[in-house]
């Protein structure tokens with residue numbers, strides 16, 4: 001379904017091959033600075049890079065870049081905001097059950113971003129991306145700012161999202177071995193420093 005062959009971005013030590021089947025999570029691990037974020041940015045076509053990346057056998061080079069970045073969406077560890085409130089960043093409002101699943105009060109959407117905790121911002125940024133229905137989620141430590149209970153809520157929501165339609169998958173950076181076990185990833189890509 002999703003394949004990467006010889007992908008290399010500036011800051012990565014070696015090219016990476018990767019394959020993702022429908023519903024699958026591939027974990028990416030490695031020391032700080034080993035190139036995990038740079039790999040995900042290359043997969044999302046956010047930087048010039050080497051190698052080929054295919055979704056349903058169609059090369060990234062044949063996609064319109066803006067369509068690719070919605071289908072193959074990068075979720076940075078530190079999300080960017082450019083308007084005053086989170087609500088202003090959503091193409092369509094997040095479903096109430098998603099907000100509830102992440103224990104986010106709907107009122108948070110209307111608060112100034114500067115008044116939200118980093119964990120609230122990270123969860124809202126996740127929903128901001130999911131409402132656009134990406135197929136491949138490139139998750140850069142999506143629970144980095146969260147306590148254990150909140151992290152598990154995010155894991156459950158993401159696993160449910162992947163299972164809700166065919167043709168979805170995730171490449172997930174995680175430093176947490178307990179989380180890695182919970183995600184049942186069949187494949188782990190270990191980047192060396």
Ligand SMILES: Nc1ncnc2c1ncn2[C@@H]1O[C@H](COP(=O)(O)OP(=O)(O)OP(=O)(O)O)[C@@H](O)[C@H]1O
Nearest residue numbers: 009010011012030031032033034035036037038039
């Ligand atoms: N635009 C860039 N061009 C070249 N090298 C870069 C660029 N941005 C970052 N780097 C370097 O690439 C290397 C890998 O960075 P990356 O952010 O992918 O690491 P990481 O494995 O995600 O680390 P961490 O776990 O600390 O987030 C680092 O040495 C970094 O300094």
